[in-house]
Amino acid sequence: MRIKKAVFPVAGLGTRFLPATKAMPKEMLPVVDKPIIQYAVEEALAAGIEQIIFVTGSGKSALEDHFDTNLQLENTLKERGKTDLLRTVESVAPHASNFVYTRQSEPLGLGHAIWCARDIVGDEPFAVLLADDLIQSEVPVLHQMINEFDRLRASMMAIIVVEQEETSRYGIIEAEQGFNGTVQVRSMVEKPAPEEAPSNLAVIGRYILTPRIFDHLGRQDRGAGNEIQLTDAMSSLLTEQPIFGYKFKGRRFDCGDKAGFQMANIAFALERPELRKQLLPGLAKLVSSAGSAGA
Incomplete structure (x- = not known):
C-alpha cells in the first residue's frame, strides 16, 4: 500500500523560543522567508503525500490560517500586478482540501499526539514528520524513506550519528549491520545516559509506521517525562514486526534549538x-x- 498520509504533531508550546512563541506557534518561526512547518509540508508533498494531518493544540490558529486560502490577499496581489508574490502565496497550500486538523487535548507526549490521529489515518501505513528537524537535501528525505519502505514493507525511522555525550537528547537504537544506509533495529531506548546508550545512532523526526503502532500507543503506557513515548511503543512493536533505521542523504538542523x-x-x-x-x-x-x- 502506498504511503498517502502524513502526520505532523504541532501541539507543542515552543517554550525554548519564548518570548517569540508567546503568541505565535513555534512552527511558524521563519527560516529565511518560510515558516519551519512549510519546509516539512513541502517535503511531504514532494514525496507524494496526499493528505496532511496536523495534530494541533490551543494557540495554533496562525498555522491553520497559513495553509488556508486568503482570497483578500490574493486579490490584492493580483490587482497590484504582483504575479510572482501571488504564485508564492498560492503555492503554500496547492490543495487546501488535503489539510486535516485534529486536537491533542492534553500534552502527553509525541506518542499520544500520533495516537490522536488514529481515526484519520485508518488501517494503512503512514508517515510522521517533526518540523523541528529541518533537513537540507537534494532528494526529499521522506521520498528516500518511502523508496526504502517499498522494498522492506516495515516501519522505519530516520537516524543520524551523534556524539556519545549527546545520546541523552535522543531516542537511541541498537542495530545490526545494514545495507545501503538501512539497518535493522534490535532495540531502542529513549534518552539514555551516555554510559548506558547501546550506540550513538540517534532517531530524528522522520518516521514511516505501520498501523499496528496504534495498538501499542493505545495502551497509554507512560515513559520518560511521564509521557506516552513513541520510542516505547516502537520497542513494543519490535516484538511483533521488524523495524529499520535509515541513514538518509542530507544535512539535518535542529530547529528546536536556538x-x-x-x-x-x-x-x-x-x-x-x-x-x-x-x-x-x-x-x-x-x-x-x-x-x-x-x-
Whole structure:
C-alpha cells in the first residue's frame, strides 16, 4: 500500500523560543522567508503525500490560517500586478482540501499526539514528520524513506550519528549491520545516559509506521517525562514486526534549538544566489570580529 498520509504533531508550546512563541506557534518561526512547518509540508508533498494531518493544540490558529486560502490577499496581489508574490502565496497550500486538523487535548507526549490521529489515518501505513528537524537535501528525505519502505514493507525511522555525550537528547537504537544506509533495529531506548546508550545512532523526526503502532500507543503506557513515548511503543512493536533505521542523504538542523535554528537560517539563505552574494562578505566580517573579541 502506498504511503498517502502524513502526520505532523504541532501541539507543542515552543517554550525554548519564548518570548517569540508567546503568541505565535513555534512552527511558524521563519527560516529565511518560510515558516519551519512549510519546509516539512513541502517535503511531504514532494514525496507524494496526499493528505496532511496536523495534530494541533490551543494557540495554533496562525498555522491553520497559513495553509488556508486568503482570497483578500490574493486579490490584492493580483490587482497590484504582483504575479510572482501571488504564485508564492498560492503555492503554500496547492490543495487546501488535503489539510486535516485534529486536537491533542492534553500534552502527553509525541506518542499520544500520533495516537490522536488514529481515526484519520485508518488501517494503512503512514508517515510522521517533526518540523523541528529541518533537513537540507537534494532528494526529499521522506521520498528516500518511502523508496526504502517499498522494498522492506516495515516501519522505519530516520537516524543520524551523534556524539556519545549527546545520546541523552535522543531516542537511541541498537542495530545490526545494514545495507545501503538501512539497518535493522534490535532495540531502542529513549534518552539514555551516555554510559548506558547501546550506540550513538540517534532517531530524528522522520518516521514511516505501520498501523499496528496504534495498538501499542493505545495502551497509554507512560515513559520518560511521564509521557506516552513513541520510542516505547516502537520497542513494543519490535516484538511483533521488524523495524529499520535509515541513514538518509542530507544535512539535518535542529530547529528546536536556538543555535540549530540560526544555523538553518544561514544554510538555507546561502542556497539562494541573491542572498549568498550579500551574506558571505558579512559573515566573514562577523566571524573575524567574533574571533578578535574572543582573543
